């Protein structure tokens with residue numbers, strides 16, 4: 394661009410066009426193909442207008458709003474002008490826009506209305522997947538709301554089901570509630586058994602006393618939380634799960650003080666608070682012990698949300714990087730014609746598809762569980778896949794989104810492109826809802842790992858029998874071989890410390906083996922259907938197979954100690 398008279402002299406000035414997003418549903422060829430494969434035609438026909446509309450909003454109005462809203466953050470007002478403690482939080486303009494949208498779109502309501510039976514979870518999470526990256530993590534309170542609704546539903550507590558679930562699942566914004574999940578204390582988020590919050594029974598009523606160290610979505614109307622009824626023993630089994638409404642019927646705080654909002658690396662639009670509970674009125678949801686077990690349904694749901702939002706963040710990074718590559722030129726060509734840049738983007742795309750297939754495998758299993766239409770193997774698969782999908786997709790998201798930042802060169806590092814926020818917001822995904830290590834241990838050491846691995850092998854076999862394409866047949870041997878090696882490894886490394894030290898590598902190997910077979914299965918399907926992207930799906934499977942799927946090795950805990958503490 395040659396500009397004159399603008400005070401910048403007469404030198405040629407170049408202005409780079411920013412990346413543009415289109416309709417995120419129409420542009421996502423992979424999502425649309427997967428939905429065609431998985432959903433009965435009449436179900437897809439019924440939900441497609443909603444997906445199209447969400448895709449339009451996510452790539453247009455909401456994305457533009459998000460960029461304009463970049464500098465706003467939630468504000469906490471602790472006192473009013475007259476000295477009354479009010480602890481009021483004002484959320485950002487984008488959050489004010491998307492809260493009613495999320496309710497009316499049914500992002501929580503859909504799986505409870507169950508219009509499409511076992512496919513209702515796919516319906517819901519396809520919308521969540523489109524919504525997430527343009528919502529400034531409004532998916533955080535939504536995940537906990539869904540988790541709370543599910544937990545109350547399976548608790549059998551009819552009073553609380555009648556009181557709260559209609560609000561949590563409502564599609565009427567004026568009626569809809571969100572829920573928090575208050576577990577983490579300063580003593581530990583992984584080791585919640587160390588919680589110090591006490592529950593005191595006063596007649597028919599329970600009151601809670603303690604401090605909750607990380608409470609996101611503190612603007613919610615209710616929360617599920619853990620506390621130790623007086624007289625109960627130590628550890629997780631001595632905790633009980635409680636239902637708390639954050640305000641009384643006159644709108645006054647229910648014995649809850651917001652001490653401050655956290656000053657965080659990312660998720661800066663999410664108000665995450667430190668709370669003091671001072672005689673907060675609470676209701677016991679079920680038993681007065683075993684709270685860590687009672688709250689598990691919440692974690693199954695929030696980990697599925699984490700997996701889907703991880704993939705959504707990856708998709709946004711890839712979509713922006715691909716759009717930019719088409720606009721940006723270097724060395725006389727478009728970036729999208731430079732072989733190495735194309736190779737880099739293709740690697741990101743293959744990881745994103747692999748993560749998508751694993752996350753949505755989990756979503757499908759959840760839908761079947763809620764339809765009471767599940768085999769024993771599927772139950773074992775759901776149990777093992779929940780922590781593995783969460784930990785693996787979150788790690789993939791950080792890697793892919795980080796690569797997307799680099800794909801913009803220096804622009805990726807500049808705040809008002811909106812790109813750094815995407816990386817910062819993605820970085821929370823491996824931490825909350827269980828860190829990578831804690832979930833790897835959960836996958837391996839709790840539950841029946843043998844049944845889980847047997848179910849994984851059966852799933853792999855069921856995919857492998859459908860493979861007839863020679864370019865895929867060889868690759869299809871790899872996943873079963875990796876799982877067999879996991880079993881061998883476990884047989885020969887019975888020592889508890891060795892098992893713990895290897896847990897992350899084992900979990901990632903199981904997850905990547907499943908991702909590979911799911912890519913292969915999808916590619917085989919594409920080949921058989923005219924008009925599907927067979928070449929692309931085969932390329933994704935071949936490319937993913939060339940990355941380390943099997944991450945097992947023989948590193949022993951004492952070797953790691955020697956590396957970190959040479960003088961010990």
Ligand SMILES: Cc1cc2nc3c(=O)[nH]c(=O)nc-3n(C[C@H](O)[C@H](O)[C@H](O)COP(=O)(O)OP(=O)(O)OC[C@H]3O[C@@H](n4cnc5c(N)ncnc54)[C@H](O)[C@@H]3O)c2cc1C
Pocket residue numbers: 573574575576577580581582583584607608609610657660665821824825826827828829830831834
């Ligand atoms: C933005 C944000 C929002 C959050 N919102 C909420 C919320 O709404 N509600 C809520 O309850 N919590 C919330 N959390 C807390 C979050 O769930 C915890 O931070 C997380 O579970 C980790 O707990 P911690 O911080 O105590 O770390 P720690 O448990 O101290 O872990 C520290 C490190 O030790 C590792 N580690 C721990 N145990 C083991 C082990 N046995 N073996 C190997 N490694 C181990 C972990 O992997 C981690 O790397 C939020 C956190 C963030 C960052």
